Amino acid sequence: MSLPLGKVPIEILRRILKYANTDKSVIVGPGVGIDAAIISVEKKIIASACDPITGASKDIGWLSVHVNANDIASVAADPRWYVVVLLFPKNATEEQIYEVMDGIKKGLVEVGASLVAGHTELTDKVTDTIVVGTMMGIPMVNNKFVSNKNARPGDYIIMTKGAGIEGTWILSEALGEKLDLDDRIIQNIKKLKSKISVLPDVRAIVNVGVDNIHALHDATEGGLIGALFEIADASNVGFTVDESKIIVLEETRKIASKLAIDPLRLISSGTLIAVVDKDVAEEALSMLKKEDITAEIIGKITEDKKIIRRIDGRSEEIKKPSVDELWRVLSEIR
């Protein structure tokens, strides 16, 4: 049944609140008539980040938690407290809201965070569901954090999992049979979704010492090249990366070749880029591998130019961040 525009009715709000996942650090969590969450902060530093997710995917709630948790992980913090605003288009149903909340709950359990505040609304100003999340967290190692401003020439660049892994499953879901893929490949692509969190990657790597990690970034929109560009930009350095070292999964190669896209410019949440002191790079790799996370050293930080050495021998200089291949492909197909 459709709900009216504006605030959701109180009896439905009560049902929505049953999905709130809180731990004992949350002194006052979400509730009818409760304006703000009250959080007991054990450490003196908290991290906070926000990201919206739009679209009708049934995973939107779950995704919203992971993309926000990834931002928190990227400063070497553990996600702890989640605040979420859900905007639904007119004629949205109760069931749609519960589906989103169920995904949020699942995601929060996976990352170990609590929902502490929220707002749910139907509005004729959106044409599809929009989930806007704000995650707060605390440093994994007491009061230490990684900013992306500290990459230095000579540092090594590590990547995990594979370039374009998120784009691979998004395109596979969006295009389906048009891609004409083997069943085996399709099954493998479905499993990629479970790799969306960089939290295990960061938890493994912090063991080399937070001070030895000079930048961490999740390769979201713009892909691997976009993430490298943003780190270099934030630290005012360059990089040289060898395409031959970059992990590209067979599944991604198949889709990239069918659609003529560059996997290095394909959205890749779940792929961690870590810039570390060169003396700890091998140790970082072995810690990732101990957690069954594929990882490679793909290049190093330089003084200024941002260079990808392509497999065919060309040197490509990156002068501005890439537009994600995903948008190009989806707009051409629609």
Added chain:
Amino acid sequence: MSLPLGKVPIEILRRILKYANTDKSVIVGPGVGIDAAIISVEKKIIASACDPITGASKDIGWLSVHVNANDIASVAADPRWYVVVLLFPKNATEEQIYEVMDGIKKGLVEVGASLVAGHTELTDKVTDTIVVGTMMGIPMVNNKFVSNKNARPGDYIIMTKGAGIEGTWILSEALGEKLDLDDRIIQNIKKLKSKISVLPDVRAIVNVGVDNIHALHDATEGGLIGALFEIADASNVGFTVDESKIIVLEETRKIASKLAIDPLRLISSGTLIAVVDKDVAEEALSMLKKEDITAEIIGKITEDKKIIRRIDGRSEEIKKPSVDELWRVLSEIR
């Protein structure tokens, strides 16, 4: 000039970032390639709340700060850190973004908070600008806060400023000349906008002792009756309120009478409802008056029924929260 869909271009993002207002508690604030804000927390407790604002009003950024700051004030906390997601419809311009950011900056200066993280995006999933804010704050009085769960029978209910003050200026702006109001009234209504913050009200009232304040609520959607309902619901009590004691400004009465609406059910951000121990009620009133904030004791908390004693002698029992008069009027007129 129109911007493309997706992330805003990096050079524009840099300009947007100039609007970030941060103080020294923000160790890492918003920036290109920075995933999460890092905040040094002096006290062990922080408050966090979120609310979206939709619409093309030029005040949308400023409003988003104040409605979120009001939620933080409503737990007797000072707003300190703001996280904001801006969603613009396609064909939005740079100027529109700066206008919103300028409003955010102005609001943040007014409430004394910093912008610590954000995300700006154009998306074809929205048909109008949407600002989703998350505010974090710290208790005004060391580690003490007000929840709305502690209202007890016998407590006195105080209101400030006037019922429906926000609805009064919204309707005046939306309907303009159709309302056929005197110039003097129109000028007074314009001034009402500056009363939107309940922060001065709460800062005045905490001097009676946070433990003596059993509930605080900002009368947003649903108006005064909606706010009273939510407090009673959260505390599992009732109330008896005398309409004759309720402050309704002349400007609100004029508009309410022209449009046949109930000012007690009209959106009223800026109106604080405070439930206090009866022994401190007079002291609370005088503290508000010392700050030039109009305030009245309008009734008291009871065991169960939610009653408004109307001026004409009728007793109206409130069984469910009101739909805001604003939606009814605006939908009838459009």
